[in-house]
Amino acid sequence: MKAFTVVSSKIAPLDRPNVDTDAIIPKQYLKSIRRTGFGPFLFDDWRYLDAGDLEIDPATRRVNPDFVLNQPAHKGAQILIARDNFGCGSSREHAVWALDDYGFRAVIAPSFADIFFSNCFKNGVLPVVLKAEEVQAIFDGVAKNPDAQFTIDLPAQQVRLPCGKAFSFEIDAGRKHNLVNGLDEIGLTLQQADAIRAYEARRRGEAPWLFQA
Amino acid sequence: MTAASPRTLYDKIWDAHVVKDLGGGSALIYIDRHLVHEVTSPQAFDGLRLNHRQPWRLGANLAVADHNVPTTPDRAQGIKDPISRAQVDALDANCAEYGITEFRMNDLRQGIVHVIGPEQGATLPGMTVVCGDSHTSTHGAFGALAFGIGTSEVEHALATQTLVLKKAKTMLIRVSGHVGPGVTAKDITLAIIGRIGTAGGTGHVIEYAGEAIEDLSMEGRMTLCNMAIEGGARAGLVAVDDKTIAYVKGRPYAPKPEHWDAAVADWTTLKSDPGARFDSVIEIDAASIEPQVSWGTSPEMVLPVGARVPDPAREADPVKRNGMEKALAYMGLAAGTRIEQIAIDKVFIGSCTNSRIEDMRAAAAVVKGRKKAANVKLAMVVPGSGLVKQQAEAEGLDRIFVEAGFEWREPGCSMCLAMNADRLEPGERCASTSNRNFEGRQGAGGRTHLVSPAMAAAAGIAGHFVDVRTLS
Structure with missing residues (x-):
């Protein structure tokens, strides 16, 4: 997995609560059996004026000039900010793959849906929870100057604003360690293979019906 | 927590599945049942191949294609949409390659993954059940800890039969009294979401209780728990009772006769102890719920x-x-x-x-x-x-x-x-x-x-x- 330490970038503002995973990546793209290539379809229904699917070249589609990510001022942002309950809905990891493929390294919001939040950490994308008033302050700052550079410093657990102010955020120590070091969680778990086998042996005795073929 | 202090149903299932305490409220949790469908699994199987890994315990997995399949009678002739067909074909091929049981599209037992798990008895009380689909919360109707996972966790569950999880908070939603005629489990679950909001259960496992929940059939409880995720909770739970046990009995994956009595004895403990503490409690009057x-x-x-x-x-x-x-x-x-x-x-x-x-x-x-x-x-x-x-x-x-x-x-x-x-x-x-x-x-x-x-x-x-x- 790609490591995450410090990212400095401007921030793209998506001023909506409850941004669901159907909005982040609509269902027709979930038919892809690959992990990459979802970036052009991120926020597809908002981003384009015409319908799309996997077989339509996104370059041939009509772009919605009113959608925030299409505005030149916000091009190239590696950080997205939104309102409460970002990533609600389906468990599709394609939502994180699409954000990552588009170029977002982090999402800031006052709250995230649980499955999306967990999926981010498996892909080197950092979900940052800030207080609602801190999120508002960043929205205000971006509105004043869309080019303002913000820094997310994961080791220090801080979002630093261009004015010099910093907002601290909480993160689970294990998740932080894996992200900062870009560790493969499956590889780490397999180091516990003996513990898993010991658990199974004990459990097979207690509840054999769980191990019926 | 000591064994003597009152525990919630969630605590009991969690405790029974800890392979290793990882500190900070996290643990390596054993997964009893993994349900697999075509949309969220192909990249997980690719991950296994790429890393030369095998599924940890084949028998824990059950697969079915449901999202892409046509519902028209002509589907026996195959799926017309080539991209949908490729995804279903990929599931068939992956299951065949690794030896995972799959109900293919034209098998009588095929259906929506959250319908067939309970229907087959593959979902049992007290189990941990995962699937790469957020509506896995459905299976909580059986007093099973069931929740949706992303594709990376599908791969993790396949490769290790465990997941690294942080223990959730608990929310008790008590629906007291009885609903009126014409009011169903769907109305109860929608009314709850209207009350707590779509983020109301974030970070929590919800346990549903009260007379109106006890009144529900197993089908109704599945509808109820299905939408726990729409209230933000990754999992919903209902305590085991006689209806649960009667529903499971005789199904293809239910405990074999020689294990049945022991299983039932175990399942009857699957309820929150009196005095168990929940992080939050919501009280709802069933009679106030309308369609x-x-x-x-x-x-x-x-x-x-x-x-x-x-x-x-x-x-x-x-x-x-x-x-x-x-x-x-x-x-x-x-x-x-x-x-x-x-x-x-x-x-x-x-x-x-x-x-x-x-x-x-x-x-x-x-x-x-x-x-x-x-x-x-x-x-x-x-x-x-x-x-x-x-x-x-x-x-x-x-x-x-x-x-x-x-x-x-x-x-x-x-x-x-x-x-x-x-x-x-x-x-x-x-x-x-x-x-x-x-x-x-x-x-x-x-x-x-x-x-x-x-x-x-x-x-x-x-x-x-x-x-x-x-x-x-």
Whole structure:
């Protein structure tokens, strides 16, 4: 997995609560059996004026000039900010793959849906929870100057604003360690293979019906 | 926590599955059952191949294709959409390569993954159950800790039979008293989401309790827990009782006779101890719940059928007001419109929320001897599995639907998320028994109103929403 330490970038503002995973990546793209290539379809229904699917070249589609990510001022942002309950809905990891493929390294919001939040950490994308008033302050700052550079410093657990102010955020120590070091969680778990086998042996005795073929 | 202190049902299942405490509230948790479908698994199998890993315990996995499968009778000839077909073919190939049991598309046992798990007895009380699908919360109806996971966790579960999890907070939702006639599990679960909001359960596992929950059949409890995720909770739970045990008995994956008594003895402990502490408690009076209809683009935007579409101007919170305005614009609704005046174009009865035999019966009871309204272009009934379909046909329900002008289809996820050919056209309005009214969920530009099977059937007959209790 790609490591995450410090990212400095401007921030793209998506001023909506409850941004669901159907909005982040609509269902027709979930038919892809690959992990990459979802970036052009991120926020597809908002981003384009015409319908799309996997077989339509996104370059041939009509772009919605009113959608925030299409505005030149916000091009190239590696950080997205939104309102409460970002990533609600389906468990599709394609939502994180699409954000990552588009170029977002982090999402800031006052709250995230649980499955999306967990999926981010498996892909080197950092979900940052800030207080609602801190999120508002960043929205205000971006509105004043869309080019303002913000820094997310994961080791220090801080979002630093261009004015010099910093907002601290909480993160689970294990998740932080894996992200900062870009560790493969499956590889780490397999180091516990003996513990898993010991658990199974004990459990097979207690509840054999769980191990019926 | 010591064994002597009162524990919640969630605590008990968690404690029984800790392989290793990882500190900081996290643990390596053993996974008893992994259900697999075609949409969220291909990249996980690729990950296994790339890293030369094998599934840890083959027998823990059960696979079925449901999201992409057509629901038209001609599907025996194969899937026409080449991209959908490739995804289903990939599941078939992956299951064949690794030796995972799969119910293929034309197997009688095929169906929606959250219908077939319980139907086969593959979901058992006290289990940990995962699937790469958020509606895995459904299986909590059996007193199983069941939750949706992303594709990386699908790969993790395949490769290690465990997941690294942080222990959740607990929320008790007690629905006291009894619901009135015409009020179903779907109305209870929608009313709860209307009350707590779509983020109300975030970070929590919900346990549903109270007389109204005890009254529910297993099908009703599955509907209830199915939508725990729409209230933000990754998992919902209902304590085990006699109904749970009776439902499981005799199913293909149920404990073998020599283990049955021990299993039942174990399962009867699967309830929260008296005095167990929950992080939050919500009290709801069952008698106050009426048939529900969602009006917006989030499941929390839901009201009793007798209500009017709300006015954003009366919402003080600017973020919420903005969300309401966007929702009404998308839904093509004006504030103040009576919900019963909203005309519909299509009816969808199905999905992992409401496609079980009881749902089929409830809808059939409403349409029996009536006809679909002329303004309703399509009313489709999609049973949750081949076995549900077979049972419904044995009861003559298919004929009731067809005589009323409703289409009777093959099993699958269908128009709940429109990954197959079943979808809304832009601007079309649907009375749907599914679980999400998000923008574009049932087709780009489609407008979804979430209701119970009886309410969807009634809307199909009336041509607009109507209180099912007023139909004679």
